[in-house]
Amino acid sequence: MKTIKEINQKIKKGEVVVATAEEIIELVEKKGVKKAAQEVDVVTTGTFGPMCSSGAYFNIGHSKPKIKLGGGVCKLNDVPAYAGFAAVDVYLGATAIPDDDPRNRVYPGEFKYGGAHVIQELVRGGDIRLEATAYGTDCYPSKKLNTLINIKDLNEAVLFNIRNCYQNYNVAVNLSDKMIYTYMGALKPNLGNANYCSAGQLSPLLNDPYYKTIGIGTKIFLGGSIGFIAWQGTQHNPGVPRIDKGVPKVAAGTLAVIGDLKHMKPQWLIGTSMLGYGVSLSVGIGVPIPVLDEEIIKYTAIRDEEIYTQIVDYSQDYPQCRSRSLGEVNYTQLKSGKIILQKKEVPTGNLSSYSKAREIAEQLKSWIQKGEFLLTEPVASLPNEESGYKFKPLKERPII
Amino acid sequence: MTSKKIVLHFPHRLVDQPIVYKLVKDFNLSFNILKASVTPQEQGLMVLELVGEKENFKKGIKFLESCGVKIQPLSQDVRRNESKCTDCGVCVPICPTAALEVDLKTRKVHFHNKKCIACELCIKICPTRAMEVHF
Numbered sequence: 001m002k003t004i005k006e007i008n009q010k011i012k013k014g015e016v017v018v019a020t021a022e023e024i025i026e027l028v029e030k031k032g033v034k035k036a037a038q039e040v041d042v043v044t045t046g047t048f049g050p051m052c053s054s055g056a057y058f059n060i061g062h063s064k065p066k067i068k069l070g071g072g073v074c075k076l077n078d079v080p081a082y083a084g085f086a087a088v089d090v091y092l093g094a095t096a097i098p099d100d101d102p103r104n105r106v107y108p109g110e111f112k113y114g115g116a117h118v119i120q121e122l123v124r125g126g127d128i129r130l131e132a133t134a135y136g137t138d139c140y141p142s143k144k145l146n147t148l149i150n151i152k153d154l155n156e157a158v159l160f161n162i163r164n165c166y167q168n169y170n171v172a173v174n175l176s177d178k179m180i181y182t183y184m185g186a187l188k189p190n191l192g193n194a195n196y197c198s199a200g201q202l203s204p205l206l207n208d209p210y211y212k213t214i215g216i217g218t219k220i221f222l223g224g225s226i227g228f229i230a231w232q233g234t235q236h237n238p239g240v241p242r243i244d245k246g247v248p249k250v251a252a253g254t255l256a257v258i259g260d261l262k263h264m265k266p267q268w269l270i271g272t273s274m275l276g277y278g279v280s281l282s283v284g285i286g287v288p289i290p291v292l293d294e295e296i297i298k299y300t301a302i303r304d305e306e307i308y309t310q311i312v313d314y315s316q317d318y319p320q321c322r323s324r325s326l327g328e329v330n331y332t333q334l335k336s337g338k339i340i341l342q343k344k345e346v347p348t349g350n351l352s353s354y355s356k357a358r359e360i361a362e363q364l365k366s367w368i369q370k371g372e373f374l375l376t377e378p379v380a381s382l383p384n385e386e387s388g389y390k391f392k393p394l395k396e397r398p399i400i
Numbered sequence: 401m402t403s404k405k406i407v408l409h410f411p412h413r414l415v416d417q418p419i420v421y422k423l424v425k426d427f428n429l430s431f432n433i434l435k436a437s438v439t440p441q442e443q444g445l446m447v448l449e450l451v452g453e454k455e456n457f458k459k460g461i462k463f464l465e466s467c468g469v470k471i472q473p474l475s476q477d478v479r480r481n482e483s484k485c486t487d488c489g490v491c492v493p494i495c496p497t498a499a500l501e502v503d504l505k506t507r508k509v510h511f512h513n514k515k516c517i518a519c520e521l522c523i524k525i526c527p528t529r530a531m532e533v534h535f
Contacts, residue, residue: 048486049488050527108524110524112529185490185525185527186494186525188493188494192493193493193494194493195490195493270486270528271528272527272528273527273528273529274527275524275525280527282486282527282528335504335507336504337492337502337504347492347493348492348493349489349490349491349492349493349494350488350489350490350502351488351490351527352488353486353487353488353489353507354487354489354507355487355506355507355508356486356487356488358507
């Protein structure tokens, strides 16, 4: 048994032993659970993939004369930002796109530029055009503002993603005879390909399946800098079928994360364009897992071949909200490049970069080893399996 | 035997001329048209896989050039912007010739220029638009 305090003492003294979620597999196999749990203090995880429910808020400072953007319209490089706050706070969502983007009118739409690209450009240090109109008040008389802004001049620039880091995810296929374009990529007709999106054995929540160490307040790697877990993510759904070792067999837990955008790096926050679907932000996240006891290290030693997920048809079942699994596969099968489904060999593609996930886990490991990153004690737990917390569908009710 | 994939650029004045058939008739070459288009500026573009005896191949290319057709090897056309690629691998099952491939060990995505037939399916599929066409 170790405490986070003790582990932090070791980090400060430079005596900490850190392994990535990949390395720990072999370590546990070689040394056994007991010895590995004594020797290793922290296991680092990582994931890098498109996470649509991402965004950032800014405080741009007051112009002279002052303007109240709240209730007005604000655009950043033509991408609409939400201004329904006080005078000069705005929130830019990753999937927002310019009003004049043709969207899917020319099918499949290209979605070359949106909120995610603005966020990446800001992080890169580029100037962004801010164009706003407001209704004007006695205390905020200005009705128009056109200016360049730069991240270094903003009072606050904070990445605040309300759902990231899904604990496991569907494999998407297309049973129809037409090509379809989804957030899981382009899916060729008649099971032409199967796309998945998870770092598998490196993925943060798959290494702590019951959220025993990861909680609200946990300090993490976010976008190349430091962030924190702010809350459970939206659609957090802990009460799903799991294997014996606790890993869910379908999409389950999620995280809401927050961090100072000013310190983040553009290679870990990348604007992405999903053909026929829209814009998204690829986010790099890494979570350290303190090895408090033997139970925790057992969780972190999970391997790709033990992590199962469901194959879902995105031509009919997914859009019609029919929960049907066409089959179960594990991540070793998915990573081999092909799976067998309905007697057909189907090539697989990953939306989540495993090599980047590995880089993140390594980076976090090196921060901890150098004493640059101390672990935090969670201030509250994420809702777990027993909490009854659920992701429910919408029950539509007529407006009379 | 020589076999190469080449890109032919036809200037406006040649677009309505029968040229390519002469490769068969006069030089005994065979070809497979991988792509053909005429741009709005009426420039012609054709991607060919050209096969034939080495000497005939050379003569055929010389003939095309003498007509005013600009020739470049295909491999130069689709390129990967390395700084944009995140090695996710969503392009891999889309590529019909396995020119895009995941290294099972490093999990990095390799682009084999020589296998590329410039079908351009990967161009818009790539979430970071790392695959680019250069003419």
